[in-house]
Amino acid sequence: MRATPDTTTVELTVVIRLSAPSGQVVDTAGRLADALRAALDVDGAEVVVDLPVPIRRNEPELLILADSRRVLHRGRPVELTRLEFDLLHHLCVHPRQVHRRTALMNSVWGATSFVDTRTVDVHVRRIRRKLGDAASVITTVRGVGYRVDSPFSVVVEHDALAG
Secondary structure: OOOOOOOOOOOOOOOOOOOOOHHHHHHHHHHHHHHHHHHOOOOOOOOOOOOOOOOOOOOOOEEEEOOOOEEEEOOEEEOOOHHHHHHHHHHHHOOOOOEEHHHHHHHHHOOOOOOOOHHHHHHHHHHHHHHHHHHHHEEEEOOOEEEEOOHHHEEEEOOOOOO
16 A cells, blocks of 8 residues: 555555465465455555465475375375275374384284284385385384384375365
8 A cells, every 4th residue: 555645554464374285276365365355445545465476385205195095205196005005194194103013903904813013014115115215204113113203204184175
């Protein structure tokens, strides 16, 4: 807004943080700017809605789309079996936590009786092979189990509303 000699002008800065699927951010931000212009349309007032180009966050190393049961490594799909997906998902939604092999057998496999815990090791090895250079996301805690140490390189999303 510009001040004229006979009126007092007050400038107000409002910051809105918008988070939307990457393909929709620019369109959503444009619609929001139009709605703000319309809502602030006051007789004789100059309304300026400054819309900077949205900043694209760095793509995560690993994106887990929980509802559609998909895993993307730097945007490329990773084909996992049902149990491999369940195991990776379980580890990633509980980052920085050491998961004992027996606890993983109970949580992921639903095994309540004694089952060879090497099954977990075999599945982790398969997951790592399929993840390629993202395999380091899963850390082995020798003699105990596994954990995800880098939660910032892994994003778990619930994508039920995504189109």
